[in-house]
Amino acid sequence: MQEKAYKLLALQENISNREAKDLIDRGLVFSSGKKVVLARALMREGTKFSLLKTKKPKILFEDEKILAINKPYSYISEELESEFKAKLLNRLDKETSGLILLCKDETFRQLCIEEFKRQRVYKSYIAVLDGILAEEVVVDEPISTSKSKNGAFSKIVKDGQNALSTISPLMIQSKKTLAKICIQTGRTHQIRVHSAFIKHPVVGDEKYGKIVADRMYLHSYELKILDYEFKANLDESFAKLGFELKNLDF
Structure with a gap:
């Protein structure tokens, strides 16, 4: 049966x-x-x-204007708004862990949104990529996104929106590469699309990389905006793949 x-x-x-x-x-x-x-x-x-057990969102920083949260894997970004009574400034895919910001003050939030629009925000991610990436790669490929009832899907097309990612290897273990990825733009699924484009998709990215794992190994690591600088450390799931994170200087 x-x-x-x-x-x-x-x-x-x-x-x-x-x-x-x-x-x-x-x-x-x-x-x-x-x-x-x-x-x-x-x-x-x-x-x-x-x-698979997950942790609760952790507050990394809070003042009268902004909240910095370390979002666990599988947690939906929008759920943070009701939990912390503040509005999202940026969003992460459900499958992505790491740094996410919420604003308490709407005037300040609009100021931050303008910084994002003008691409004056520094954003870095840590990912485990499939295969061995020996050297830094800059991917400058435009991306177009379509949305349906099954969610968003992005792909590289000539007339898409400009998208720039710098992918730097940090450590190689068992034919997998721990990489730091800095994105100047913030297109939907940009890192996932660009890493798949160079034939090193994110481990656990079933949509673009067709790689099944216990989670998608993509983590929002750093964000610098206006006078604020935030960092969200990786959780122990990355260490399960053999990477000695405590010995790495990102």
Whole structure:
């Protein structure tokens, strides 16, 4: 006999069907070591599931104008607004962890938005890329994004919006590269598209890299805006891939 994955998970964990579906949609459910991708996928009765535990968002800095949060993997950016009673300044994909900013003051928020528009904000990310990247690569390829009920999808096209990424290798381990990626622009899925373009997609990026992993190994690391400078350290999941993060100077 077969049943939908979320219903089997709900029975195992003694939670509602809605809660079970949400866990699968967030990429937190595994069976036989493989991520359960579709909540409605038919699976055999008796299938055993394991859940990936995530941490709660951590406040890195707070004053009367701004909040800097270290967002865990699988956490939806918009959920932070209701949790911290402030408006998002930037967003991260659900699959991306790291630094995200919220503004308490609307006048200050508009000032920050203008800084983003004028590309006067420094942004860096840390990612684990598939394969060995030996030298720094600058990717200057325009990106176009389309949106549907299945979410956003970006691709490189000649008449797209300009997009510039500088990808610098930090460490190589088991045919994977830990890299620091600085983006001058902020197009939708820019890092994921550009890294896939150079044949070194982000590990765990199933949409552009077709690589299945326990999570997508992309982390918003630094952001500098106006007189503020923020940094969000990596979590221990990166160390699981063999990278000795404490010994690295990013």
